[in-house]
Amino acid sequence: MAKNKPNINFKALEAKSIMELDACTRCGECEDICPTRDATDDIDVAPRSKIDRWRQYINRNYGLKAKLFGPKPVEPEEIEKFRDDLYTCTTCGSCKEVCPVNIDTVELWESLRQNLVLAGEGPYGKQAKFSEILEKYQNPYMEEKEERVNWIPEDIAIEEEAEIAYFTGCTASLRMRTVAAAAMRILNDLEIPFTYLGEDEECCGSVLLRTGQYRQPGEENEQERIVRKMTERNVQRLKDRGVKKVLFSCAGCFRTALLDWEEVIGEEIDLQFVHISQFLADVIREGDIEWSEDWDEDMTVTYHDPCHLRLDLEIFEDPRYVYESIPGINLVEMERSHNLSRCCGAGGGVKAGIPEVAGNSAETRCRDALETGADMVSSACPFCRLNLGDGIKSLMESGEIEEGRLEAEDLVIITAKAMGLKTTLNGDEPEETEEEAEEKEAEAEE
Numbered sequence: 095m096a097k098n099k100p101n102i103n104f105k106a107l108e109a110k111s112i113m114e115l116d117a118c119t120r121c122g123e124c125e126d127i128c129p130t131r132d133a134t135d136d137i138d139v140a141p142r143s144k145i146d147r148w149r150q151y152i153n154r155n156y157g158l159k160a161k162l163f164g165p166k167p168v169e170p171e172e173i174e175k176f177r178d179d180l181y182t183c184t185t186c187g188s189c190k191e192v193c194p195v196n197i198d199t200v201e202l203w204e205s206l207r208q209n210l211v212l213a214g215e216g217p218y219g220k221q222a223k224f225s226e227i228l229e230k231y232q233n234p235y236m237e238e239k240e241e242r243v244n245w246i247p248e249d250i251a252i253e254e255e256a257e258i259a260y261f262t263g264c265t266a267s268l269r270m271r272t273v274a275a276a277a278m279r280i281l282n283d284l285e286i287p288f289t290y291l292g293e294d295e296e297c298c299g300s301v302l303l304r305t306g307q308y309r310q311p312g313e314e315n316e317q318e319r320i321v322r323k324m325t326e327r328n329v330q331r332l333k334d335r336g337v338k339k340v341l342f343s344c345a346g347c348f349r350t351a352l353l354d355w356e357e358v359i360g361e362e363i364d365l366q367f368v369h370i371s372q373f374l375a376d377v378i379r380e381g382d383i384e385w386s387e388d389w390d391e392d393m394t395v396t397y398h399d400p401c402h403l404r405l406d407l408e409i410f411e412d413p414r415y416v417y418e419s420i421p422g423i424n425l426v427e428m429e430r431s432h433n434l435s436r437c438c439g440a441g442g443g444v445k446a447g448i449p450e451v452a453g454n455s456a457e458t459r460c461r462d463a464l465e466t467g468a469d470m471v472s473s474a475c476p477f478c479r480l481n482l483g484d485g486i487k488s489l490m491e492s493g494e495i496e497e498g499r500l501e502a503e504d505l506v507i508i509t510a511k512a513m514g515l516k517t518t519l520n521g522d523e524p525e526e527t528e529e530e531a532e533e534k535e536a537e538a539e540e
């Protein structure tokens with residue numbers, strides 16, 4: 095009787111990741127810390143189960159029994175469930191933090207995603223459209239280029255060329271514009287000339303990088319070409335404007351520029367990348383910020399560490415230093431903070447691909463904040479701010495909290511307010527709500 099052939103492979107896995115699969119002791123430390131396991135109440139979403147299953151699939155296809163009696167194929171429904179579980183992950187890295195044998199789980203999840211994409215089994219749902227959308231719009235929100243600039247208030251001065259650039263990222267320039275405007279007004283107030291790529295700024299590429307659609311073995315594929323082109327254009331345009339230092343308010347863009355861009359374009363990038371929380375902490379230390387005499391707020395704030403500042407980068411103290419320096423702010427910590435902070439649930443393509451998981455996770459993180467007695471949960475990333483704001487909204491809608499009990503705000507906005515700067519856009523109109531944005535997205539997709 096003819097033997098079956100293996101129906102899975104591990105082409106996209108580095109030798110290190112294959113060895114790490116074997117190193118898992120099944121201790122289960124990673125299960126309780128995983129935010130998406132919490133949000134789904136499905137133990138299969140937790141790291142241990144995913145590692146266990148992939149190890150079994152490899153054994154069934156390539157182990158001793160497979161060699162003697164032929165591989166036992168992985169059934170399509172097993173692969174489908176595995177794919178769903180693998181993508182129900184924000185790549186927050188909490189499992190990596192607690193793993194006693196130091197498995198680099200984030201690298202493993204991204205490699206396994208790459209492997210599924212290579213086999214035609216991934217990515218997940220809407221994420222498959224990311225490359226087409228980025229090719230056409232250069233942002234994942236499907237907005238036209240002019241949307242990156244047509245909101246900029248007239249009072250803000252932006253130079254054509256400068257040594258410092260402010261990189262808004264897609265979320266701040268297209269969805270959380272008050273954050274971008276606040277950062278720009280802070281720079282103006284400090285008399286620091288800066289430039290902004292505006293219509294020429296493109297997505298940092300993280301949406302493809304984090305969903306396994308990048309770093310495929312073999313020839314450059316379509317997704318890799320799109321990320322490389324966007325990165326090359328961003329870098330070249332920054333250099334053309336004489337930029338030496340780039341400030342980011344989005345933690346995800348900052349991390350991607352810092353850790354991925356050189357590999358993406360295959361050359362050294364002579365630019366310094368700085369997160370706005372680091373920049374603000376420095377100017378406060380130098381005594382360059384003056385707090386407004388009209389700022390007389392008295393509030394308790396709890397800080398949510400964005401995964402992208404936490405994981406590998408460990409930027410914990412600079413944002414906290416900024417809050418602690420602002421008069422009237424009492425900073426309190428959530429039980430899970432710093433390297434053990436609980437992710438808000440939006441990253442890794444989850445908000446776009448599985449919004450209900452992002453929503454449940456955000457609610458849980460807001461409950462963490464409520465336990466501290468804080469009036470405000472604040473983060474140093476507009477994407478966290480967006481998701482935490484949605485979490486508060488759903489807690490209010492379900493009647494769990496009263497309106498006004500908890501607010502979500504970005505570090506940059508609080509700083510600008512305490513400096514006495516305006517934090518609205520032109521006029522006093524409110525920003526587009528998440529629902530309005532989603533409606534526009536749905537219309538654009540039709």
Ligand code: SF4
Pocket residue numbers: 127128129130131139140141182183184185186187188189190199200203437
């Ligand atoms: S990276 Fe975060 S969401 Fe993903 S499995 Fe680990 S703990 Fe869970």
Ligand code: SF4
Pocket residue numbers: 117118119120121122123124125141142145192193194195196197
């Ligand atoms: S914590 Fe590490 S060793 Fe323990 S089950 Fe999770 S991945 Fe395996």
Ligand code: SF4
Pocket residue numbers: 184186345346399400401402436437438439440441442475477478479481
């Ligand atoms: S939005 Fe912030 S907390 Fe949420 S997944 Fe991204 S970095 Fe993590």
